[in-house]
Amino acid sequence: MSNIDRRTLVKGSLAAMMAGAAFSRAAFAQSSEPILLGVSGPLTGPNAQYGTQWKQGFDLALDEIQAAGGINGRKLAYSFEDSQSDPRQSVAIAQKFVSDPRIVMELGDFSSPASMAASPIYQRGGLVQFGFTNSHPDFTKGGDFMWSTSVSQADEQPLLAAYAVKRLGLKKLAVLHLNTDWGRTSRDYFVKAAKEHGAEIAVTEGYIAEERDFRSTLVRVRDANPDGLILISYYSDGALIARQARQVGLKQVICAASSVYSPKFLELGGEAVEDVHVGTRYFPEDPRPEVQTFIAGFKKKYSGLEPDAFNAYAYDAMNMAAAVVRIGGADRRAVRDAFTKVKDVSSVIFGKATFDVESRRVKGAMNAELVVRKGQFALWDGKPT
Amino acid sequence: MSSWLDYTINGLIVGNVYALVAVGLALIFGVSRLINFAQGSIYLVGAYIGWVAVVQLHTPLPLTIIVVAVAAALVGLIIERFGLRPLQNSVRIAPLLATIGISFVLDQLVMLTFSPNPRALPSQLPDVRFQIGGGTIGPLDLLIAGVGITSALLLFVFLRYSKLGWAIRATAQDRDAAMQMGVDVNRVNQAVFGIAAALGGVSGLLVGMYYNQIDTAMSLQATLKGVVAEVVGGAGNVPGAVIGSLLLGLVESYGVAVFGTSYRNLFAFLLLVVVLVLRPNGLFASARQAPPEPLTGTFIAPSRPVRIPRWALLVATGIFAVLPLLPVSFYVLQTLINAWLLGMLALSLTLVAGTIGQVSLGHAALLAIGAYTSALLSLTFSVPVGLAIIGGGLMSAALGTALISPSFRLRGHYVSIATLAIGEIVSLVILNWESVTRGPIGISGIPPLSLAGYELVSPISIYWFSFIVMVVLALLQGRLLGSHLGRSFRAIRDDDIAARAYGLSLNRYKSLAFIFGGFAAGVSGGIAAHLYSYINHETFNTQQSILALTVVILGGLGNVVGAIVGAVALVGLPEVFRIAAEYRILIYGIVLLLLVRFRPQGLLGTM
Numbered sequence: 001m002s003n004i005d006r007r008t009l010v011k012g013s014l015a016a017m018m019a020g021a022a023f024s025r026a027a028f029a030q031s032s033e034p035i036l037l038g039v040s041g042p043l044t045g046p047n048a049q050y051g052t053q054w055k056q057g058f059d060l061a062l063d064e065i066q067a068a069g070g071i072n073g074r075k076l077a078y079s080f081e082d083s084q085s086d087p088r089q090s091v092a093i094a095q096k097f098v099s100d101p102r103i104v105m106e107l108g109d110f111s112s113p114a115s116m117a118a119s120p121i122y123q124r125g126g127l128v129q130f131g132f133t134n135s136h137p138d139f140t141k142g143g144d145f146m147w148s149t150s151v152s153q154a155d156e157q158p159l160l161a162a163y164a165v166k167r168l169g170l171k172k173l174a175v176l177h178l179n180t181d182w183g184r185t186s187r188d189y190f191v192k193a194a195k196e197h198g199a200e201i202a203v204t205e206g207y208i209a210e211e212r213d214f215r216s217t218l219v220r221v222r223d224a225n226p227d228g229l230i231l232i233s234y235y236s237d238g239a240l241i242a243r244q245a246r247q248v249g250l251k252q253v254i255c256a257a258s259s260v261y262s263p264k265f266l267e268l269g270g271e272a273v274e275d276v277h278v279g280t281r282y283f284p285e286d287p288r289p290e291v292q293t294f295i296a297g298f299k300k301k302y303s304g305l306e307p308d309a310f311n312a313y314a315y316d317a318m319n320m321a322a323a324v325v326r327i328g329g330a331d332r333r334a335v336r337d338a339f340t341k342v343k344d345v346s347s348v349i350f351g352k353a354t355f356d357v358e359s360r361r362v363k364g365a366m367n368a369e370l371v372v373r374k375g376q377f378a379l380w381d382g383k384p385t
Numbered sequence: 386m387s388s389w390l391d392y393t394i395n396g397l398i399v400g401n402v403y404a405l406v407a408v409g410l411a412l413i414f415g416v417s418r419l420i421n422f423a424q425g426s427i428y429l430v431g432a433y434i435g436w437v438a439v440v441q442l443h444t445p446l447p448l449t450i451i452v453v454a455v456a457a458a459l460v461g462l463i464i465e466r467f468g469l470r471p472l473q474n475s476v477r478i479a480p481l482l483a484t485i486g487i488s489f490v491l492d493q494l495v496m497l498t499f500s501p502n503p504r505a506l507p508s509q510l511p512d513v514r515f516q517i518g519g520g521t522i523g524p525l526d527l528l529i530a531g532v533g534i535t536s537a538l539l540l541f542v543f544l545r546y547s548k549l550g551w552a553i554r555a556t557a558q559d560r561d562a563a564m565q566m567g568v569d570v571n572r573v574n575q576a577v578f579g580i581a582a583a584l585g586g587v588s589g590l591l592v593g594m595y596y597n598q599i600d601t602a603m604s605l606q607a608t609l610k611g612v613v614a615e616v617v618g619g620a621g622n623v624p625g626a627v628i629g630s631l632l633l634g635l636v637e638s639y640g641v642a643v644f645g646t647s648y649r650n651l652f653a654f655l656l657l658v659v660v661l662v663l664r665p666n667g668l669f670a671s672a673r674q675a676p677p678e679p680l681t682g683t684f685i686a687p688s689r690p691v692r693i694p695r696w697a698l699l700v701a702t703g704i705f706a707v708l709p710l711l712p713v714s715f716y717v718l719q720t721l722i723n724a725w726l727l728g729m730l731a732l733s734l735t736l737v738a739g740t741i742g743q744v745s746l747g748h749a750a751l752l753a754i755g756a757y758t759s760a761l762l763s764l765t766f767s768v769p770v771g772l773a774i775i776g777g778g779l780m781s782a783a784l785g786t787a788l789i790s791p792s793f794r795l796r797g798h799y800v801s802i803a804t805l806a807i808g809e810i811v812s813l814v815i816l817n818w819e820s821v822t823r824g825p826i827g828i829s830g831i832p833p834l835s836l837a838g839y840e841l842v843s844p845i846s847i848y849w850f851s852f853i854v855m856v857v858l859a860l861l862q863g864r865l866l867g868s869h870l871g872r873s874f875r876a877i878r879d880d881d882i883a884a885r886a887y888g889l890s891l892n893r894y895k896s897l898a899f900i901f902g903g904f905a906a907g908v909s910g911g912i913a914a915h916l917y918s919y920i921n922h923e924t925f926n927t928q929q930s931i932l933a934l935t936v937v938i939l940g941g942l943g944n945v946v947g948a949i950v951g952a953v954a955l956v957g958l959p960e961v962f963r964i965a966a967e968y969r970i971l972i973y974g975i976v977l978l979l980l981v982r983f984r985p986q987g988l989l990g991t992m
Contacts, residue, residue, distance in 0.1 A: 001856065031575055044493065044970045048501035060791040082961065084970075087917050087924055088723050092960060095719035095844060100967035113924045117917030121719075138829040142918070152824060179647050181921060184825045187507055206825070207818070210606045213402070215520065215533040216641040216649075222519065223388055236503045240596055248391075267505045268598050337479035 004179065014246045034075035035330055038127075039063050039096035040118065041108040045084030046209075049293040050110050050133075050310055055080065059313025060294075064283045065322045073330075076322055079103070087117035094118035096127030104325060105130055105335050107317055111135040112181045114250055117255045119146055124161035128324075128336050131315035133310070136181050140360040147339050149320055150313070151281065151349060151365045156258065158281040159367045160230070164255040167369065167380075168277060170228035172200045174221040174252075176214075176241060177232035178377035179206030195232075202226040211237065222250055224376045231256040235308070246272040252275065262308030266375055276372045281381060282312065285367045290346045312348045320345050322351060390518040392642045393635065397528055401632025402595065406611030407587030407618065407626040409581040412540060415559045415621030415695060416577045418477070420798055422484040423464060424585050424586045425608030426491035426568070429601065432593040433495050436506050438549025445511040450587055454762060457586020458463060458579040461492070465578035467611070470571065471982055478744065479985035482938045485931060486981060488604065489974030496601040497967060503600035506593040529591050537627045540826055545787040549576055557621065605927070609809075613657045616802050619648025619667020628669065632656070651813040654806040661803045662791045690944055690990035698946065709845040718844045722916070724949075724956040725851040729909035730929075731936040731948035732858055733902035738934070739991065740866065741898040743789075743879030746801045747808020749929040750788075753815060755781040755907025756914035756925065760831045770835045774911035780908025786899040793892045796881075808930055816922040827921025834915045851912055855949070858905045862945050866992065869985065874898055875943070939980060941987030950988055 039058070042051040061158050065076050078189045083090040094252040097103045098121060105128040115134050123143035124131040131139055135150045164170050173194060177183040183206065191201050202224035205217050218241075221229065227237075229245060231238045238260035245254065255277040265273060276310045278300060282291045284306070294315055298307040308313075328338030340357045347353040353362045371380040406428060413421045434456045438444045468487050472479045510528065514521035544550040555563040557571045564570050593599040618629025633653055637696030640652030650656075656739060660668060709718060730748060738744040762768040768776065788811070792803035817823045822828070834841040836848060841847050865871050873894055876884040881891060913919050935957050938946025939988070958976060962969035980988070 034616055043967050044496065045499075048496060048601065048606075049503065052501055082967070082969065084930075087913075088727075088956075089959070091917065092716060092719045092723060095714075096716035099715045111923065112827065113917075115925070116919035120833065120842070120916075120918045122387050134827075136829075138919070139617060141830070176646075179825050180923075207646045207651065209644075210602070211649070212598075212603075212606075213395075213399045214400065214646075215645045216392055219395065219519070220641065220645070236600065240598060240906040243597060247514065247523070249516075259441065264503060268503060270505070270507070270597060295789055308622045 005348055008067050008195050009017045010294075023082050033102070034077035035071050035325055036102045036104040037076070037325075038084045038100070039080040039101040039108050040090050040097070040106060041080065041110050042078065042085040045083035045086065045108050047125040051080075051082070053308065053310040054108075054314040056302060057307070057311040057316075058318045061315045061318035061322070061354055062310075063301065064293075064297065065319070068164070071322060071325050074324065074374075078107070078318075080095055083109050083114055085097075085114045087113050090114040090118040091121060091184075094121035094125070094129075095116050098122065098127050103127065104328075104330050104332060105321060107132060107321065112139070112375050113260050114376065115139065116142060119143065121147070126333055128339065130317065132313050132319060133318075135185065137185060138173070144155075144360070145336055147355065147360045149347075149349070149353060149362050151258075152361055152363070153182070153189050155363060155365050156279075157189035158193035159365075160255065160257055161190050161197055161199075163277065163279045163369050164228060164230060165194050165197040165199040168253060168255065169383075170199060170226075170253060170255070171230050172202050172226045173230050174202050174224055174226035175204040175230045175232065176217065176221070177204065177206050178234065179208055179236065183232050190230065190232065196263045207237070209237070212240060214241050218248050218250060222248070226252060228253045230256060231260065233257065233260055235260045235262040235265035236268060239273060242269050243272040252296055255279070259308055261309075261370070261377070263306040264308065266372065268379070273372050274375070277380065278370045278372070278377065280309070280368045280377075281366050281368050283377060286368065288351065288366075290351075291348055294348050301361060316347045319347065325332065343359075386643070392947060394518055395521065396635035396638030396885060397631055398522065398634070399620050399637065400614075401526065401530045401533055402588075402592055403610050403614045403633055403642045404537070404627045404630035405591065405604075406585065406607050407614035407630045408533065408537050408623055409584040410538070410608075410611045410615045411618070411621055411623050411626035412423055412577055412581045412584075414554055415623065416545075417457070417469075417480070417574065418621075418798070419469075419484065419556075420612060420801070421581070422481070422608055423468075423487040423491060423607070424581070424611060425604035426488040426495075427457055427582045427585035428589035428592075428607045429495055429599075429604040430491060431589030432506065432599040432603070432982075433589075434586065435590035435593060436499075436599060439506060439509060440504075442988055449509065449590065451903055453586045453590045454583040456678070457589075458583040460586070461578040461582020462575060462872075464582070465575055467580075468572070468978065472985055475985035478938060478942070479981055482935060483981045485976060486974050486977040488608075489970060490978065492604050493968075493971035493974060497971065499601070500764075501601050503572045503598050504599050505592075506599050507597060508594040510594075521956050525591070529595065532587065532591065533630075534628055538818050540580070540623045549573070553577060566918065572912055599733075601727070606712070607686045609679050609927070610653070611803075613653055613806070615669060617657060618982050619669045619812035620798070620920065621828035622667060622669055624973045625667055625669040629667070632668075634772050647817055648813075650819070651810060656789070656808070656811070657804060657806040661795060661799060661806075665795050688941075688986035688990045689824075690941060690947075690992045691988075693946060693989070706849075707958040709848050714827065715844040718831055718848045720956060720960050721776050721852050721953070722844065723846050724953045725848075726909050726913055726916075727933070727936060727956055728855050728952035729851075729858055729905050729912075730933045731940065731952045732855070732862055733904075733906040733909075734944065735940065735943055735945065735948040736862060736865075737898055737902040737935045738937055739941075740878065741874040741895060742799045742881075743804075743895060744797075744899070744934070745789075745804040745929050746934060747927075748809070749808070749927065750808040750924040751781045751785045751810035751903050751906035752913065752929065752970065753811055753920075753922075753925040754912030755910030756920050757815065757828070758907070760828045760920060761821070761909030762933070763832050764828065764830070769838075770832055770915055774908055774915070777911030777914075778904040778907035781910065782900045782903035784898065785903035785906070788897055790892070790896065793895050805930070808927065811924065814876045822922070825921060827919060827924075828914075829915050829919045831918045831920070833918065834912065847916065854908060854912070854968045858908070859945050859949065862905075866943075868946065870894075870897065879985055900951050935977065939977075941986055941989040941991050943992040944987065944989045945992075947987055947989035947992075954988075 119142035328335035344352040614630035618625030755777035758780040762773040938950035941953030
């Protein structure tokens with residue numbers, strides 16, 4: 001950093017000394033105080049629902065971690081700062097976490113603008129930013145302190161394309177996608193994979209997140225005459241599209257991305273989502289022990305509530321954070337290095353999760369092909385709908 | 386060709402849905418000359434009360450509607466009595482800010498009570514579908530159309546033939562004269578808010594049932610579309626609002642048909658701008674109708690600004706300048722960096738809105754133009770960051786002024802609505818013009834701030850950089866206000882007819898104000914882009930425009946120091962309330978309401 005002026009340097013070293021002093025105080029109290037993770041995410045504002053779901057997943061994972069003796073005898077805890085998924089607030093939170101010596105790593109944020117605006121601060125401050133819902137292809141390119149367990153769309157979308165084209169035998173597809181960085185990236189990977197499998201893409205339509213009326217879009221879809229609809233949607237808009245598609249009389253097979261996988265999709269979609277196919281990363285009857293522990297624990301803790309995809313991401317993220325901190329301890333740089341060492345962490349989404357050090361992401365998400373039958377997600381039995 | 390029939394039907398169906406909100410807005414605007422930003426929140430409250438009634442209490446539909454209407458009307462009465470009536474003798478813009486504060490509070494209360502998760506609101510009508518064209522419609526479509534049209538007709542008849550209706554119209558035309566004629570203006574206002582709120586609540590219920598989905602984010606969208614529809618039909622014109630809504634639905638549907646789904650809202654807002662420019666009183670205003678805004682500028686009432694001695698300003702500037710040398714955390718510095726960036730935006734808006742009286746609700750668009758220009762200049766053409774930021778400012782000044790210039794002949798609220806639409810249009814163009822802006826993927830890897838080859842990456846250097854830029858802009862603006870140019874701006878704001886009679890060219894001065902303001906906002910956006918390293922079409926959204934306006938009104942319209950004080954307050958307060966977690970935006974809303982209540986002219990007063 002030859003480019004900092006002298007005053008800054010003086011001040012910087014002063015700050016470092018103060019931080020050091022604070023740090024050694026923290027070190028004295030080490031045995032009793034919990035290891036603290038910072039979480040930056042939306043608790044209010046338009047994305048508040050996702051922050052709430054994160055909390056549910058985190059708290060469940062923490063219960064299990066604490067019950068198993070914590071991290072080398074110390075408790076693990078998190079401090080959740082509400083960013084409203086607003087970049088102005090996420091950068092302030094980033095400085096707050098970076099200058100708080102108790103924080104050993106950070107999780108979040110939710111949206112790409114909020115997360116990636118904070119990345120330079122985490123990178124320069126030497127604090128890991130662990131973005132577990134950040135599928136933007138450039139997120140981990142922000143620096144070697146950016147790590148992500150978000151399922152890469154380069155991995156997920158070919159699985160969905162294989163389900164739709166090879167297994168369900170759809171040949172001419174209409175793709176409806178959320179017009180965000182996630183939806184757009186997903187669409188491109190899906191279209192590429194579907195074409196490789198020999199399907200034709202009849203029409204693609206991007207819609208904004210606040211959209212509620214899809215009737216005119218569906219007329220466009222109908223006129224393109226596809227034999228299947230692909231939804232790259234979240235559960236609330238996915239349910240709206242499915243309902244309106246059935247209302248305007250479209251009877252084609254609907255196949256949706258894993259992000260609709262939520263009991264809310266069934267509740268909001270009602271009868272219209274019957275027979276909708278969903279490619280997911282896990283399913284309720286999945287015999288894998290980590291899935292069964294997760295689902296049983298979740299239902300027990302939240303009085304019978306079924307967990308959804310975002311709960312699972314958060315649960316996995318907290319378990320991954322625990323595994324990393326077990327290796328790296330409370331030192332920030334050691335925590336960063338621990339991401340390269342951690343191996344085969346038990347995960348609902350990946351089965352066993354190990355980071356690819358090059359891309360700082362996890363490859364090889366699990367795959368389950370589900371269909372909605374009698375108002376429940378069930379493993380697809382191979383029968384046409 | 387059968388598809389066109391389907392597009393037409395779909396447009397009418399969705400227009401139907403917009404009409405429910407637009408009618409309520411039109412009613413309130415007709416009487417109080419107020420865009421009620423809380424109408425969407427009442428709609429939200431109605432939807433959730435309906436959910437409780439339907440899902441928890443299993444009430445039959447007619448009873449549900451009555452329960453929702455009564456409860457929503459009560460909310461409306463409370464808003465009128467405690468939120469707006471105390472403001473009736475203060476600046477005309479204070480109630481506007483109050484409705485924004487009320488909408489924060491109501492949205493947050495609903496979110497805290499019901500959690501932000503979306504909920505299903507099952508329709509209680511039989512599930513039969515009628516085939517029309519290639520699609521079908523259900524009984525709920527007919528019910529919504531019935532409620533929309535019936536309420537518009539009833540209101541029309543009520544306003545025209547009943548005694549209270551006359552009183553309402555008399556109050557709308559001339560409040561003081563109506564009072565002299567013995568009209569109880571408060572009772573009229575109460576009646577209007579009660580009726581509009583009942584309508585708003587019922588529309589939330591019906592729309593929730595229509596989509597089988599309610600969530601706490603639905604309020605802002607409802608307000609936006611309702612405002613567009615209302616203004617297209619002629620603000621304050623109730624039957625016009627219904628026709629405006631249907632027209633809006635049709636334009637959106639045909640837009641989707643021709644250009645695709647992602648262009649939908651672009652057409653909605655283009656329609657609004659075109660209507661405003663060609664027929665500022667709406668499509669259905671009669672030629673002899675009195676203009677809905679007063680001719681002279683009572684929109685922004687002058688007040689005595691608080692005199693701050695020069696030495697105090699110097700001391701404050703000095704303290705903030707040496708702050709990084711004191712032991713303050715980087716978090717505090719970063720928060721203040723945000724405040725300085727918002728301060729630049731507020732300087733821009735306070736000039737445009739306060740000094741020359743063009744209240745803009747789309748100011749975030751100027752940030753976005755500056756940010757994208759600066760980011761693309763430095764990334765694609767390797768322009769040094771310092772120059773790129775200036776380029777962003779210039780582009781914002783040029784493009785912003787060009788975009789707004791067709792609306793120069795508008796007044797009062799209509800300027801706000803036109804700028805709101807232009808703001809949305811800019812954001813949608815950014816989303817769709819992929820070859821330049823990279824669409825939803827956004828621009829990543831924007832180089833960090835640098836000056837003459839030195840990278841400014843530490844919070845301290847960024848702090849000084851943004852602070853100095855803001856102070857320079859503030860000093861320039863102070864000079865401007867003291868010059869004859871500043872006096873001309875204020876003359877136009879206070880009485881544009883007198884100003885014109887005196888020989889001032891309105892358009893030229895408005896352009897000058899927007900050029901200067903656009904530059905400041907563009908520079909702020911440019912710095913933000915290099916600070917964030919990643920931007921996309923959501924980075925600078927409508928909420929930021931509303932925040933900027935709140936800052937400006939809070940600080941005192943046209944007041945340079947006030948804009949900066951307001952920015953520090955509104956960036957600082959939510960951070961201070963962090964300790965309250967989920968409750969912090971609620972507290973923020975309440976504090977905002979109290980400030981408007983007790984300092985409607987702003988903390989430092991209008992200049």
